[in-house]
Amino acid sequence: MRESELTQEHRDFQAMVRDFVEREIVPHHDGWERAGLVDREVWRHAGKLGLLGIDVPEEYGGAGVRDFRYQAIISEEVMRVGATGIGFALHNDVVAPYLLDLATDEQKRRWLPGFCSGELITAIAMTEPEAGSDLQAIRTTARPEGDTYVLNGAKTFITNGILADLVIVVARTQPGRGSRGLSLLVVERDMPGFTRGRKLEKIGMAAQDTAELFFDDVRVPAANVLGRPGRAFLHLAANLPQERLGIAAYAVAAAETAFAQTLEYCRSRVAFGQPIGAFQHVRFELAEMATELDVARTYVDRAIAEHNAGRLDAVAAAKAKWWATDVQRRVLDRCVQLHGGYGYMRETPVAKAFVDNRVHPIYGGTNEIMKEIIGRDLGV
Numbered sequence: 001m002r003e004s005e006l007t008q009e010h011r012d013f014q015a016m017v018r019d020f021v022e023r024e025i026v027p028h029h030d031g032w033e034r035a036g037l038v039d040r041e042v043w044r045h046a047g048k049l050g051l052l053g054i055d056v057p058e059e060y061g062g063a064g065v066r067d068f069r070y071q072a073i074i075s076e077e078v079m080r081v082g083a084t085g086i087g088f089a090l091h092n093d094v095v096a097p098y099l100l101d102l103a104t105d106e107q108k109r110r111w112l113p114g115f116c117s118g119e120l121i122t123a124i125a126m127t128e129p130e131a132g133s134d135l136q137a138i139r140t141t142a143r144p145e146g147d148t149y150v151l152n153g154a155k156t157f158i159t160n161g162i163l164a165d166l167v168i169v170v171a172r173t174q175p176g177r178g179s180r181g182l183s184l185l186v187v188e189r190d191m192p193g194f195t196r197g198r199k200l201e202k203i204g205m206a207a208q209d210t211a212e213l214f215f216d217d218v219r220v221p222a223a224n225v226l227g228r229p230g231r232a233f234l235h236l237a238a239n240l241p242q243e244r245l246g247i248a249a250y251a252v253a254a255a256e257t258a259f260a261q262t263l264e265y266c267r268s269r270v271a272f273g274q275p276i277g278a279f280q281h282v283r284f285e286l287a288e289m290a291t292e293l294d295v296a297r298t299y300v301d302r303a304i305a306e307h308n309a310g311r312l313d314a315v316a317a318a319k320a321k322w323w324a325t326d327v328q329r330r331v332l333d334r335c336v337q338l339h340g341g342y343g344y345m346r347e348t349p350v351a352k353a354f355v356d357n358r359v360h361p362i363y364g365g366t367n368e369i370m371k372e373i374i375g376r377d378l379g380v
């Protein structure tokens, strides 16, 4: 975020996160990429420092501060070093609001302390092999039986899928009722019938675990239903703006980092007897990227301020998400090009950023779906 958006407290927090990232993440991230997932220990370290569940009330182990700037700072610091295996944003930005806004006091007492300490890693499972953008096509069912729901189905592409101890699953509890028949159920690690499938092989984000999940007659207690049964669609709609804002913040941070690295490269790489940055074409490329990034940064920072003021609606979040991730996609492509052959080598940070962050226009609702949301609001 821009300096002007931050108070001294934010800056102190940023320094603390930066130190944590340098000590606890950077030395291990290559190894986690080879292993295909991060070590649980890093979650516990983050929990100890108060980086998980910042907005969770103090009585449940959080800091009790509802200010999205803190979450954005964590994402930026993680992105600055290309540590895309860290799934804190999914936990903090995406899952936390469900537990904060929908959980009963009893559920909060059960789950939030572990959520904040890093003992309980979370995930949310909406997507299925046959249902991504079109969530009304969800086939996973949860049939009420006594004081349980019997859950059957499969989910795919689930972030933190292997490590997760708690998974919020979107399932159909009332057949034939379209979007009004979906509910949110919290599935816990050891519930019989809950298994994980393949840890999926992605083109990037090698350390981020992304998995298939299977539910075979899993008996989920009714006490694990989150929010109102049959109202999952409304609950998702309420929480997706924050998820999308988080992705926008991530995207701008990724692009800014790659741009800074590329600028440095263009100053030092020599061709035809001069730094490549001295060629007018390259200068113009850099000038255009600097401008687009400024615009995106200003827009996303404003969206964060609007969100903190309770004014970020679904349309504004959709605009921030598609715009920021599209700028990121274009900037990263140009950064790769300006690095020449080195831009195609895995060891070059912009190459890694290019593949790791390509997912931003895809997940959290594709950018095409974002434009649908904006277009519908225009009445067309």
Ligand SMILES: Cc1cc2nc3c(=O)[nH]c(=O)nc-3n(C[C@H](O)[C@H](O)[C@H](O)COP(=O)(O)OP(=O)(O)OC[C@H]3O[C@@H](n4cnc5c(N)ncnc54)[C@H](O)[C@@H]3O)c2cc1C
Pocket (backbone or CB within 6 Å): 123, 124, 125, 126, 127, 130, 131, 132, 133, 134, 156, 157, 158, 159, 160, 202, 210, 359, 362, 363, 364, 365, 366, 367, 368, 369, 372
């Ligand atoms: C790394 C990764 C992590 C993920 N993490 C999670 C997670 O934690 N939890 C979770 O539930 N999901 C997760 N997802 C899933 C992600 O949200 C979906 O992949 C995404 O919503 C798109 O759904 P789909 O893959 O089924 O594509 P589809 O919906 O099949 O879309 C295919 C193409 O068609 C386009 N399209 C579809 N409908 C329309 C339309 N109406 N108008 C115009 N174009 C349209 C899409 O924009 C896209 O370009 C993750 C995905 C990835 C890759």
